[in-house]
Amino acid sequence: MKFFVDTADIDAIRELNDLNMLDGVTTNPSLILKSGRDILETTKAICDVVEGPVSAEVVAIDFDQMLKEGKHLATIAPNVCVKVPLTWEGLRVCKILSDEGTKVNVTLCFSANQALLAAKAGASFISPFIGRLDDMNIDGMELIQDIRTIYDNYDIKTEILAASIRTANHMKEAALIGADVATAPPKVIHDMIKHPLTQSGLDQFVKDAGEAGIKIA
């Protein structure tokens, strides 16, 4: 499973990228707001660091303006992936940009039918939102599984990008189901390393190494 990081924080992106943990980045207007920076400048800065797809989201909801924004975002760097909402206007923009060779990530997906439509419109990525469904007491992972089954039934190439990931366990479950990509906040990726037995085992080894006077270099 590919890892994307869901943030506009350039330092956090750089740190994970240096460790070869990143296959791409996703941003959205809320993350841009949190960064306090300009979307065009931030997207360019991220694209300068990361080789994989960097999703930058349009803000218009009408077709003409959304297309204009999508085309403009696509000029920032060759690895920009234009993010559009799962509306008919978004799908129209998706079809045009995809036909022109721009990668498109269709976001705010909450049903398997929506994911089918996005694939038909040529989306490179579909972003089903796990956490926001879980928040409503609806099993977000079931949606990932349904989309996986449907896409596999028809050999659909659109990549399933599990989004709105809140916990390290979500990462494991998305990988078990076979999501192509998961995008998570930096903290969740950092949390994936945690296990109490690793920590207690290490504490013991450090103690014993001290008692034994082990010196290696």
Ligand code: E4P
């Ligand atoms: C990513 O593409 C999404 O915009 C993001 O994962 C949404 O996450 P949230 O539901 O935690 O805001």
